[in-house]
Amino acid sequence: MNKSKTEHYKIAIVGAGIMGRLLAWRLLCDGHKITLFDKDPVEQGDAAAFTAAGMLTPFSEIETAESLIFEMGMQSLTLWPDYIKQWQANVGYQNTGSLIVAHGSDRADLRRFNQRLFSQQNLKPLIQHYQCVSLNAQQLQQKDPELAERFDSATFLANEAWLSPTKVMAVLAEKLQQQNIQWHSNCFIQSLSGNKVNTSSQSYSFDKVFDCRGIGAKSDWSTLRAVRGEIIKLYAPEVSIKHLVRLMHPRYRLYLVPQPEHHYLIGATQLETESCAAITVRSCLELLSAAYSLHSGFAEANLIDSRVNVRPALNDNLPKVLTKNSLIRINGLFRHGFLLAPAIAEEISYWLQHNKTNKFATLFCEDK
Template structure:
């Protein structure tokens, strides 16, 4: 049965829910403060790495298990969107590499110990690298590093291409886009706009930090990333550089472009990237590969990721209403689990509604 569904917030979760529900034949209206280009979304400011091993070192085992689902889920969704839009969306699962300079090797050992503590049953999948093996995987790193770790199950996707494809697919599929439209409150079967309440069969709240007034404990965690074009660098998979104060990550994109990040700041500031962050990111990046010295900085983005007190996502539901939030820094890794959980809750409450009727 076709139902009318309002989704407040057109970030990653809002778009994914809209696509899934549209494919089920429902009528979907998507409200967002910004435009359909997603310029206000935290989903744009991400390396979009699919890295359950490197993330679980500082998280719970559930993050790892949920993240494993993403490794198989994303290629299927990318194939759907490519078929609909014809867009090429880079989505690779060729592993990631973790390295450390000689003075920081204790941090690499500590990372291994963290993995051993949280996912001891998966350590057979973690390969220790010597210089020769590192040269096979990422030849341009072997000149500066003589050991590291290879996590073969990890990967990444191109979030810019993905968001553009979702925009195109949703538009072609008939989603009713309400751009530059603020939703101030979400209730069962209703969303409140400037002109008052609008009624639907279902309302789904995916507003991120916009839902702070209705979701207790929600906070923002600032992240900063740089987009670089580096013609003299050829890295084929995500790389993590261990450091005493931060973990620099480098995620490749087509055309020798790279997303660089490391910062995680307990702040809800939406100010531009700071000089300090720029200096730290770029100096660490140069220490990873000297070819980055000739790179051009194409973008410097900062945004706040919504997080709950335990840094785990939340799916809350009642008849006519779903609240989905709190992806923290694991947006692309955990969104498949969150979306499938939300859809299951949606189906469960629809079944209950039919029985009670």
């Protein structure tokens, strides 16, 4: 279909996880007519987005992720506050930064991370701008006194942020519904093409179809795989850690995300299986002992929740936008759905308007 730049499309978005909801909102802002489909209710469901910890930490990701994740993550880090301002809503956004710490045996990993972070010439201006620094014992004591009881150094990544995924999902639902978009919830999509979205009993027609089904798209994307993640929530009245904390660990990069009133998320495992069975004893022990190794006050904490889900990942653990005429599949957000979704949504908005990519051409791939 040959549409001019200013024309607006009739668009279907299949999958109302973080990618689907954010894209729906962003394209609605551009004036497109949006219909959203999801197999689950609006308020809850299988979306990995409902399980996520909500970390927006591009510098921390440098250790294991490709530069594309860092670059898109940096863009999202500036987009989130803009979006939240437009929504005028509380999504639990905090940007007081991350502290990276390591126990004795894992200190070499922290040194390697610092080397990677501080030695890259192209990162130097950003590192200065975002005030990423190594802290000695005294500086750590000033920054987060309770962490200084167990650690004598840390790397501080100011401005790294986190938010509440469940609040973001709820606010996006509210904003979308206020705009009267058509939202087909509890609606399992059996098949889709560039112009059609099909349930078992009905077929809907569109100008363009976006497939944002996460792991639900596996049958149509053979290299998509599930990576299990387990996370626990603790109530720890004896602990007052103020920053997001990453702990170097031989098996996972463990993190602690502070939530209001002495609640903490501790995550996350990363296991190559599509099982969503309840958290294992082994994982629970690892996460709990990591928490206790950060702060002895976690000994008296209450374990109030555990969550398990799978992250949708591709071979290289990078996101992809696969286009085939009017069918656009967005997937492979892996561990980074909240970190990347704003940058991807902006890129798609530009691409629809200008018929060419903007900043992240490598994200796109044509399905021939």
